[in-house]
Amino acid sequence: MGMDDVVAMDAVSKVYGKGRSAVAALREVTIGLPRGRFTAVMGPSGSGKSTFLHCAAGLDTPTSGSVRLGDTELSRLNETRLTELRRRRVGFVFQAFNLVPSLTVEQNITLPLRLSRTRVDRARLREIVERVGLAERIGHRPAQLSGGQQQRVAIARALVTRPEVVFGDEPTGALDTMTAREVLSLLRETVDGMGQTVVMVTHDPVAASYADTVLFLADGRIADAMDAPTSEKVAARMTRLGAWNR
Amino acid sequence: MIGLVLSTLRHRKAGFAGAFLALFCAAALVCACGILLDTGLRGTIAPERYAGAPVLVTGDQYVHQDKIKKHKVKHKAKALAERAWLPVATADRLRGVPGVRSVVTEVTFPAEVPGATPGSSWGHGWESAALTPFTFAAGRAPSAAGEVVVDAATARTAHLRVGSRLPVSSPIATGAYRVVGVTREALPHQAAVFFSTGEARRLAGRPGAVSAIGVFPAAGESGTSTVAKSVTAAVRGTTATVHTGGDRGRTEFWDAEKARIKLISMGGALGGTALLVAILVVAGTFALSIQQRQREIALLRAVAATPRQIRRMIGREALIVSVGAGALGAAVGPLLGLWLRDRFRALGALPPTLNLVISPFPLFAAVLAAVVAAWAAARLSARRSARIRPVEALGEAALSGPRTGAARILAGLACLAGGVVLTLVLSSLNTEAASSPVTMLTAIVWTVAVALLAPIVARTAAALWGTLLRLSPVGGHLAAANLRTRSRIVGSVIAPLTLMVGLTGTILFAQTTMGHAATAQADAGTVADHVLGPKVPAAAAAALRHTDGVTTVTEVLHSTVRVGLANYGVQGVTPAGLSRTMNLDVRSGSLNGLDAGTIAVSGTAADRLGVHVGDTIRMTLGDGTPFAPRVIAVYGRGLGFGDLTVAHDLLAAHVDDPRADTVLVAGPAGADALRSAVRHYPAVTVLDQATLSKDRAAAGAEVNYVAMGLIIAFTAIAVVNTLAMATADRARELALLRLVGTTRRQVMRMLRWETLAVVATAVVLGTAVTLITLTALATGMIGSAAPYVPPVPYLAVIGGAAALAVLATVLPARLALATRPADLIGSRA
Incomplete structure (x- = not known):
């Protein structure tokens, strides 16, 4: 575990249910997610990749083990402290339903600032909006945007607080190939151009190929890691993991 | 924050329209009741006849x-x-x-x-x-x-x-x-x-x-x-x-003064019931609207809102909606108050000399009631919404299954216990003044218990109706599945329907139960051949006595006396030959010695007063004269004839209008002979059995029907409201069904089956609430655990509930199905 890890997980386990019906989603996972890098987490269904993301992001608390975000130990925080930490130091892009339908694009982007009563830095907002290519759509409502545009709003919202890490949960899962490529390029750019740290869960080898590193999860454990991935290599590795046979 | 609240309100107009409507009705009702109460408390009656005497x-x-x-x-x-x-x-x-x-x-x-x-x-x-x-x-x-x-x-x-x-x-x-x-x-x-x-x-x-x-x-x-x-x-x-x-x-206007005093208790009881029903209904509407926004709330939680911020947001939404609805309701309230005044005047419950007091107090009370109801409702619903886990915003997967909170179940069980206690209390109350408010409260507490335990009730109902519904291969099958998986929503629909059936049943059939028992006793106890009325002067009665073929004439006069401070209905009857016209079902003693110093007492009154034959009762007659008669008989038919019976001449000397309310005639004389005997008194007629029964049953019932009818209308609005909200929210689901090949007819049939199962559940529960409450009422007031529920009005209540429910489901569903299914599924946000 390097000193320059944004997120450090140490022997993290997550068990759902109790007694005989208990299911272990994560088993003793120890990993560091390095700063300024794009990490993809892959794995077959039920491998625990969503649980991994939830625990890493402070959306869910592990059954045992420790999760650190920078200097902060997450397992000691209550729900309100976790929320405050999320809105200052973490950004999220979900698969769908990322936006509040009653708010405009600008209001959606500045929502975390508004909830933490932070003043909106207009210059920063303009920069982000231009970077995600939504300068002309700032007053629109989510229903007036395409799926790709909505995801770009979500990325802008995730970036607006200058978070230490942006988590994506299948951010391209509901998009067509072309649009997905645009969104992935945008995420890649935030890492290269802004030095942002991105952690993304996906099941798509093409999406994973945009990352610097791919972690492979199987049965609640980290089975493998791959630097400089290509979609072919990732697909081949997934096949060997035994779940890529569709 | 306030900006977020306002945009949410603007964007989700339809969702809040339900809460707005419920709060508006509640405010208008509370305002109208407040005006009645205010009139009762501060109403002035200007002197007319005595205006010149300082x-x-x-x-x-x-x-x-x-x-x-x-x-x-x-x-x-x-x-x-x-x-x-x-x-x-x-x-x-x-x-x-x-x-x-x-x-x-x-x-x-x-x-x-x-x-x-x-x-x-x-x-x-x-x-x-x-x-x-x-x-x-x-x-x-x-x-x-x-x-x-x-x-x-x-x-x-x-x-x-x-x-x-x-x-x-x-x-x-x-x-x-x-x-x-x-x-x-x-x-x-x-x-x-x-x-x-x-x-x-x-x-x-x-x-x-x-x-x-x-x-x-x-x-x-x-x-x-x-x-x-x-x-x-x-x-x-x-x-x-x-x-x-x-x-x-x-x-000068002693009648108006009595009506004024009555308005205080009626306005209070009606307003209190309206407020309780309002909180129940509004809480249901709010909970439903929050449930429908669950994903949005989960998203807010995930991107940065603390549970406290969510609670505050919901609280402010409630505040804004309630202030608007309350103000509008307060504006309409006085009109409702005037309408009630006119109805009460037409029914003779409100004398024309007593004018309505319209002051700012009921208006403020209405706004306050709306705000309090909304605040309580928002608090209750926000408790749950703050528990929504942020993880639920992730992915397209269905939201986590319904878990009924332990606090809710505990509160539900507490209400059940409260219902049992109130039912026991009610079954021991034997004065109308005490039993009528407790009757309403008992019914409401039972319904609140049902509302709190609604998710469990809904799951049980789904299991019970499931087998039956699956007999219909497509619609019924889908309906059964929906009832099982959407139990929380189904529960929030069952609650107001149960409230409507339960309250309507209790209000309608409390009157019939009491009326039926009284009428049955009066019919059984009136053994005279003819009954004449109303307002028969002594001279007319004397003329009847001298008619050929008349053996006995009994003048009957009613008034109220006070024993201590308690009210007792009293009848004055002519003692001579009483057994030939009236059978009071004497249990002990004899009516033979009825004179100016004696009294006969009903069994229930004797129990309440603790007196037996031979004892003396100290009382105050209607005009304030003290009277201490000796008990000579205890009789069974108190409900039909009044708790106390004294000699007619004695009572006639202490009432404003000593003319007999009815005159009972025994003997072979025909009705024509009697008519000819009273030809100088055109107002006096020979009454037939049907009019007599109707008059007996109707006394006092209409005023209750008018007042409580408003509350029934309010619950009906709540039912339509909730069902329409619940159905309108299912547009996407219905579109999906259409896309996978379900025909429009099949979708509608599915919805109808669902609604019928919900109505059937609510009818069973509402009827149970009604029967439990009325059995307790009958036990206390009549002494026999026999509520009287006439089948035709009962079927009308069920039919009304079913028709409302089906209408409130089918219409929004038709609207939802009018959009092209592909468009609906395609739209993302």
């Missing part, structure tokens, strides 16, 4: 009792049923009081003349004309017994002038009088007929007593307060009471 002295219209509670003496006073008269000697005493110019005595008695409204036409002696004052437009004062003076309005409507002949019907006698004078003045709410002093005293039938004394200060109006003080000092120790200003109106 100081008015009358008998004490209250029964007083001092209750000693923990060293504190609490004085309690309860209103008498009839007018209390004063001994004429009081007037003599007042004549000597310093500062008094003159003292005028008054007698008042019913004197019906053609053209005047029955019950608001009064006879007086001309010597008391100064109390108004009345002056002559034409003619002179009556001096002989056969002469009268009439007021200007009566003269106009009956086309009377000096010299006309006027038939006057009063309790003592009916006869023709010669009009010798017409006054310049007329009174707004009553007709006045003036007799000569001697004739007036004779017709009033109370020798040595006067109904009021007017005192005129020597210094004119300005000397009123000084003289009032001296007069009060002069009558200290007697039953006389002194009135000045607006207070005189209350004394």
